[in-house]
Amino acid sequence: MSFRRGVVRQSKFRHVFAQAWKAEHCLDDVRVSRVTWDSPLSAVNPKFLAVIVEAGGGGAFLVVPIGKSGRIDQSCPMVCGHAAPVLDIQWSPHDDNIIASASEDCTVKVWQIPEGGLTAPMTEAVVTLEGHSKRVGILAWHPTAFNILLTAGCDNVILVWNVGTGELVYQLADAHPDLIYSVSWNKNGSAVCTVCKDKALRVIDPRRGVVLKVREKVHEGTRPMRAVFLSDGKILTTGFSRMSERQLALWDTKDLSEPMAEQEMDTSNGVLLPFYDPDTNMVYLLGKGDCTIRYFEVTDESPYVHFLSLYSSKEPQRGAGFLSKRGVDVNKCEIARFYKLHERKVEPISMTVPRKSDLFQGDLYPDTAGLEPALLADEWIAGQDAPPLLVSLSGGYAAPPSKHRETVRSKPRLASQDSGSAAPAAPKEAEDEEPRAAARETGGNTERPKREDDILNELLSEMKALRAVVLAQSQRIELLERQLARIEDGDV
Template sequence: MMRQKISMSRRVVRQSKFRHVFGQAMKADQCYEDIRVSKVTWDSSFCAVNPKFVAIIVESGGGGAFLVLQLARTGRVDKNHPLVCGHTAPVLDIDWCPHNDNVVASGSEDCTVMVWQIPDHVALRSITDPIVVLEGHSKRVGIISWHPTARNILLSAGSDNMIIIWNVGTGEPLITLDDLHSDLIYNVCWNRNGSLICTTCKDKKVRVIDPREQRIIAKTFDEPIALQEMDTSNGVLLPFYDPDSNIVYLCGKGDSSIRYFEITDEAPYVHYISTFSSKEPQRGMGFMTKRGLDVSRCEIARFFKLHERKCEPITMTVPRKSDLFQDDLYPDTQGPDAALDAEEWMSGKNADPILISLRDGYIPPKNRELKFAKKNMLDNKPPLGPRRSYSTCESNFSRVTMEELMDEIKSLKVIVQSQERRITELENKLSKFTNGTA
């Protein structure tokens, strides 16, 4: 008991601008109501957000789907609101592209990864045609993660114990890591510049992997620099790390708490800050990128907590009396521009994120287009006709699309001509009938 009191007193006097971070749930009119959150048993967050949209994996009959709402469209969600649905089995994970706020990827039990273009306006009907379908896993795909600094690089991990890194712009797998994990992969994350990945596995090992060299560079962590005991009886912990503030937030899936800690370079390294608790347990959690925060309110983090039938934003703020921009709370943060092309990253180049200032706030651009060195499929509308997996070259893609368009035009002409003849016949019959009864 004495040791605990001493430890707590040290935390109180420790100098840090984040010693007082307060969590607060948004009011009811700022929540998203009547959402059928997915009941699939899986350990992903089920929610992904960016400065434009909130995406939530939902219940869907006959396949898999997720709901996309404009961030400002709070309140009750119409039961007939369009969905993003193209998977033939439940969606397990979703992730927004960090370099294009209108592009989102999804992984599913149907063993595929799909990439979708979301319009700025509210869609009138469900989105069923992905930009590209990535096929390579033999079992369900439960983890999706975009590269933090390289354009069009997407990572997927499946229950086949395999990690595939894709070039979404061509639809081709760049790297396949199929012999580094002996059991189910629980989680995968990139480091800040995307040169390494870190994985956790059912075999209770943490691996640091160089994906381009396809080798493990660290696996045994015998002595942790800090140890924090957590109550995880209700489910898994969803970790979210903010590199700008060095705060890690731990959200227990199945409990009602968000615990947060500050990480420092000196012992004891991990400093407990506080716990935000509410009455209802969370089914999942979304974490807003720093670009989407309200700097005028000293907001340093925002979560989107999933209940059984709603999504509730929770804001984390540092109380300040001044209305001026707080430079110490908001260092330049990762912006939406990619630092590398896919080809540059594959050639061995690394680059830190391109940073932007939040002094004047951030306004997401409309229909932001990806920059590319070669023609990129993400900048084309989905073709007409049945969906296909894009692994062909650009010229063949254009040729097939043109042939489909010509065939459809010919088909429409036949239909129009047939209808015109039918209309003429009906008009003649109507004229005879009218003259006969006059």
């Protein structure tokens, strides 16, 4: 599609609004880890927030219920079973109580957090994975297969584990000649993309141990890079130019000869950590040591990566946790939430799309990956692939309090959007009570224009409600058409 100057690109995410939560909702006195490793240092799911913290005599991380706020007492129980600092933590996508941790002690441990959180320090892991010869800095759970965990260490080796049995199932020892910076699974978990200190982007089939694609010098600079697989199979990378400018690039895996899009941003030193939301196709970039969060929308139309906005605050971030979509507040049209790490504080930041309607906004919330895995570990190991099993977020929607509706006489009372139908109208006697009262006060002359305004307001409200329903159904139809197209193309 040709881009005409002066035409504003249509997108429901053009006005995403970022706002930090009030001080009383933050966590205080959290001694965030000072390790120099470029990981987010935090992980969050709908139940728990985990933060890697400073700990004497070993590695520890804090796990608290997501609703907790206020000061964290120094005696607060932690997960503290590692013999050296923890470098990365990741929640299982298929069990909100399971978290993996990678450490400088060359081990990976998997922990089961009790319902409600820790009541005593946790030192015993469910399973300890030993196979790396140097510190382990990268964890990546398989997106659709239960209990499959990928780890990458400073020994330049990638290992794939079956956490359920504790056994090593695949090893890639000679794919990377230098330090691995990041690893990301594709949507169905059939391949991973990696970036390495040799500046190359690789697409790898971990089961066959085969490097499928290589692109040398994705970014010319010498500082660390990151890569993330997008849901349509493209890859987004962040890195540095030869002049140390921070860059963002989009790559088509069918042809890695040139980037589809490339943007230069600034000359800051902080590594850009990309957080990707496959439901909205938005990418959030957080620079370690920055005070900003940039966000972009990736589309099929040139220039493909569209800058949306920038959130800026006074204090720099040490890292951040990105809440899985199942945890956002759909009543407030929240599409993403970060838990920004300060030196001694954790501050939630909400990304919302301003909407006036009280209805569930189905167009903002397409079905998202649920807890149910699509495959068992053995099925994936045997060669099967499957896309994520999706769930609707409409269940997380709570209708506004009825008294709020009652106070606005001109609004029709509607059932939830799922039913798509209006609730029975109020009895005619109640409807006519107001004009009759007015007639008594004015000696019998009712104000007809006002009555007509009420009818007009009701019609407008009904039209808005119907429009929201139509938008949600259109989104659903579009999703089904895409799935049908994939089936016809043999991708499923």
